[in-house]
Amino acid sequence: MPPVLTAVELTKRYGDVTVVDKLSFDLEPGTVTGFLGPNGAGKTTTLRMLLGLARPTAGRGLVFGRPFAELRRPATRVGAILEAADLHPGRTGLDHLRVLAEVLRLPPSRAHDVLVEVELVDAARRRAGTYSLGMRQRLGLAAALLGDPELLILDEPANGLDPAGVRWLRDFLRAFAAQEKTVLVSSHHLAEIAQTVDRVVIIDRGRLIADTRLDALTSGGRGLEDAFLELTGEARP
DSSP: OOOSEEEEEEEEEETTEEEEEEEEEEEOTTOEEEEEOOTTSSHHHHHHHHTTSSOOSEEEEEETTBOGGGOSSGGGTEEEEOSOOOOOTTSBHHHHHHHHHHHTTOOTHHHHHHHHHTTOGGGTTSBGGGOOHHHHHHHHHHHHHTTOOSEEEEESTTTTOOHHHHHHHHHHHHHHHHTTOEEEEEOSOHHHHHTTOSEEEEEETTEEEEEEEHHHHTGGGOOHHHHHHHHHHHTOO
């Protein structure tokens, strides 16, 4: 099957500073891939280019074989969380999702459906201003799921979740991928990533330093954290 997402020598420069440097990788259907790197490695900039939110200086990103901007009804193909949801504090979680569903030309019933998926029904009629960080993360995931997408792109989705919430997220992402759907998740929680993903893409200073199956990277008894620190350490002079 063709890749769900492809980065082809993606490059982003701001003046003389190269943030992403000829980065290439792709995602296969039915997989969960961890997108890893130290702070400032270029992860969020890469995700923004893939989603059409930043223009590459060179190279290209393809989603389902075409630039994101060329997708018809992209919310039905891709769901994304790149930062905390921008919520009106006086609006309930349910109303927040209903407004988004209307903007995306989706049935209003999807708002309730996704609240069920993220186990936030009990707080659906509470004002978003009263939500904890973990609840806002779940509401952001619910928004990403509104269009019943085939691909999820998530930047630090476990932030603010308690241990039970982190475990729930892990199980959710694995079940999502089991439907032949695909996940790209950026996170600094390496212990959790090690229990969640099939593959890892590791970058440092905007450059690819590993693109491999998790079991291959951690063979010989070393953990993901050790492998990550070794690779990112070797990538620096």
